Amino acid sequence: MKTFNGIAISPGIAVGPIFKIRKADISFQRKSISNPQMEWLRYQEAIAITKKQLEDLYSIIKRNVDEKDAEIFHAQLLMLEDPDLNESIHQIIEVDHINSESALMDAVNSYIANIESLQDEYLRGRAIDIRDVAKKVLCNLLNIKESPFDGLCQPSIIIADDIAPSDTAIMDKSLVLGFCTVKGGATSHVAILARSMGLAAVAGIGSDILNVSEDNNMAILDGDQGLLVIDPDNHLIKDALFRQNIAIIRQSQNRLHANDPAVTIDKHKVEIFANIGNEKEAKEAIIAGCEGIGLLRTEFIYMQSDHLPTEQEQYCIYKNILDIFGMKPVILRTLDIGGDKKLPYFDLPKEENPFLGQRGIRLCLAYPELIKPQLRAALRAANGHNLHIMFPMVADISEVKAAKELISVCYKELNKEGTLISPSIKIGIMIEIPAAALIADKLAKEVDFFSIGTNDLSQYTLAADRTNASVANLASAFHPAVLKLIQKIIIDAHALGKKVGLCGELGSEPEAAPILLGLGLDEFSMNPVAIPGIKSVLRQLSFENTQAFVNSVLQAPDSASVKKMVRESFPQIF
Ligand code: PEP
Ligand code: MG
Numbered sequence: 001m002k003t004f005n006g007i008a009i010s011p012g013i014a015v016g017p018i019f020k021i022r023k024a025d026i027s028f029q030r031k032s033i034s035n036p037q038m039e040w041l042r043y044q045e046a047i048a049i050t051k052k053q054l055e056d057l058y059s060i061i062k063r064n065v066d067e068k069d070a071e072i073f074h075a076q077l078l079m080l081e082d083p084d085l086n087e088s089i090h091q092i093i094e095v096d097h098i099n100s101e102s103a104l105m106d107a108v109n110s111y112i113a114n115i116e117s118l119q120d121e122y123l124r125g126r127a128i129d130i131r132d133v134a135k136k137v138l139c140n141l142l143n144i145k146e147s148p149f150d151g152l153c154q155p156s157i158i159i160a161d162d163i164a165p166s167d168t169a170i171m172d173k174s175l176v177l178g179f180c181t182v183k184g185g186a187t188s189h190v191a192i193l194a195r196s197m198g199l200a201a202v203a204g205i206g207s208d209i210l211n212v213s214e215d216n217n218m219a220i221l222d223g224d225q226g227l228l229v230i231d232p233d234n235h236l237i238k239d240a241l242f243r244q245n246i247a248i249i250r251q252s253q254n255r256l257h258a259n260d261p262a263v264t265i266d267k268h269k270v271e272i273f274a275n276i277g278n279e280k281e282a283k284e285a286i287i288a289g290c291e292g293i294g295l296l297r298t299e300f301i302y303m304q305s306d307h308l309p310t311e312q313e314q315y316c317i318y319k320n321i322l323d324i325f326g327m328k329p330v331i332l333r334t335l336d337i338g339g340d341k342k343l344p345y346f347d348l349p350k351e352e353n354p355f356l357g358q359r360g361i362r363l364c365l366a367y368p369e370l371i372k373p374q375l376r377a378a379l380r381a382a383n384g385h386n387l388h389i390m391f392p393m394v395a396d397i398s399e400v401k402a403a404k405e406l407i408s409v410c411y412k413e414l415n416k417e418g419t420l421i422s423p424s425i426k427i428g429i430m431i432e433i434p435a436a437a438l439i440a441d442k443l444a445k446e447v448d449f450f451s452i453g454t455n456d457l458s459q460y461t462l463a464a465d466r467t468n469a470s471v472a473n474l475a476s477a478f479h480p481a482v483l484k485l486i487q488k489i490i491i492d493a494h495a496l497g498k499k500v501g502l503c504g505e506l507g508s509e510p511e512a513a514p515i516l517l518g519l520g521l522d523e524f525s526m527n528p529v530a531i532p533g534i535k536s537v538l539r540q541l542s543f544e545n546t547q548a549f550v551n552s553v554l555q556a557p558d559s560a561s562v563k564k565m566v567r568e569s570f571p572q573i574f
Contacts, residue, residue, distance in 0.1 A: 294525020
């Protein structure tokens with residue numbers, strides 16, 4: 001039995017076998033071969049395996065995401081049958097006596113060079129697919145796993161150095177019991193994903209775990225205490241299963257009241273919204289009892305696509321989501337890439353400090369071709385609904401003015417084209433940079449609402465990278481410095497009659513509920529899974545008591561003292 005300590009990033013207990021994710025090395029050597037027929041047969045075998053994998057991927061994505069997202073694998077299947085490409089590869093093997101790996105990459109590279117020189121957007125998109133499918137064939141030729149989840153065939157605790165957003169898009173979620181990563185912090189992608197799936201997760205576990213653990217080792221992952229125990233004894237397993245059951249019972253009790261409003265015992269109501277990234281999550285959010293969407297992370301729509309989504313494609317996605325919500329508010333956040341979020345088909349300039357570089361609104365203002373189709377799609381889809389548009393990563397008032405100007409350009413264009421646009425669209429910004437918090441009084445004059453992004457607000461306030469496990473404890477939104485900024489944002493917005501929401505991970509923390517309530521937050525937005533639990537916590541609190549409590553908690557010296565004060569003052573909610 002061996003115990004590893006990490007950072008608790010998503011609550012819950014998982015008990016089961018380990019599955020380790022390894023990054024594949026797909027380097028190979030160029031070789032002459034003596035038997036071209038045998039080599040061609042070897043190539044054909046790799047193609048057959050790849051076809052089977054693509055068919056499986058198609059079914060998995062269709063089942064777990066939706067049919068549209070699965071289509072990409074169907075298109076890749078067709079590419080494997082491309083007669084021109086196959087003929088070129090055959091020629092290189094047969095005539096030049098070159099090994100399959102080199103023949104494949106030679107043919108694919110010249111095929112791609114040809115289509116890229118055509119400067120056609122559709123064909124450029126095809127080049128990405130061809131590269132992707134070639135990589136799959138290459139892995140099969142080299143006999144290595146390409147998908148980090150290949151071989152995952154039973155519900156398991158996933159152990160990895162790190163898990164990229166693109167990896168999780170192809171993961172069969174029904175086979176994941178929890179996540180444990182060497183890297184990452186409480187607001188990293190894997191943390192957000194684990195919480196939205198209601199799974200336990202621990203980060204910053206230390207790289208030893210990759211050497212010490214083996215696939216199928218039995219383990220307990222404790223997302224409440226940030227622990228991973230390998231080869232636990234029976235006593236520990238029994239205890240873990242007992243705690244798992246208690247949590248399940250509590251969750252199902254909370255779910256019974258998921259649709260009741262969040263009204264405190266002294267009748268103060270706050271709005272409970274959801275953070276989502278696609279249509280499937282929109283449906284889950286409704287079932288979880290949300291009253292609207294506080295954060296539609298549109299970059300996930302871009303990340304799940306293999307090309308820059310067109311205005312029409314985006315229109316359909318936004319329309320489908322808005323239709324689910326009728327007249328309930330939906331806050332669409334414009335594309336927030338840069339930092340740790342990248343688009344494979346959109347080359348961003350390399351930056352020394354990406355989190356301090358062209359991220360969010362900065363990038364979109366620099367490349368209006370990224371955001372204009374999105375704004376036009378959103379404005380069109382808004383008709384007959386209650387859509388709000390929100391800009392991320394605002395640091396300066398000039399950015400808000402430029403973004404509003406872009407919206408008004410799109411309005412005018414659409415009007416001219418005769419498209420009906422809803423006149424009631426509200427415009428807001430995320431407050432996630434300390435500079436924005438400190439000029440909140442000025443920014444409030446420019447917009448209809450704020451939403452506080454505590455994930456970034458914490459990393460920028462404490463100068464602690466949110467994805468770096470070694471500073472994860474420091475990058476806490478419970479730090480009094482962050483709480484004081486939240487207080488200022490709310491006071492400044494309310495002075496001008498503007499509403500304030502919060503869509504960072506702090507909103508789903510039960511320990512944060514009394515603080516945020518006492519600070520006067522109007523709207524809590526969180527992953528759908530957390531909604532019933534947070535509603536239940538808020539219903540047990542008194543607004544008046546929490547207002548008094550906030551005055552003392554803001555005097556605490558550090559995050560640990562803040563949490564301790566909450567636990568001591570509100571024992572009933574834990
Ligand atoms: C945040 O920064 O708090 C936020 C909600 O945005 P994201 O996590 O997508 O950066
Ligand atoms: Mg953010």
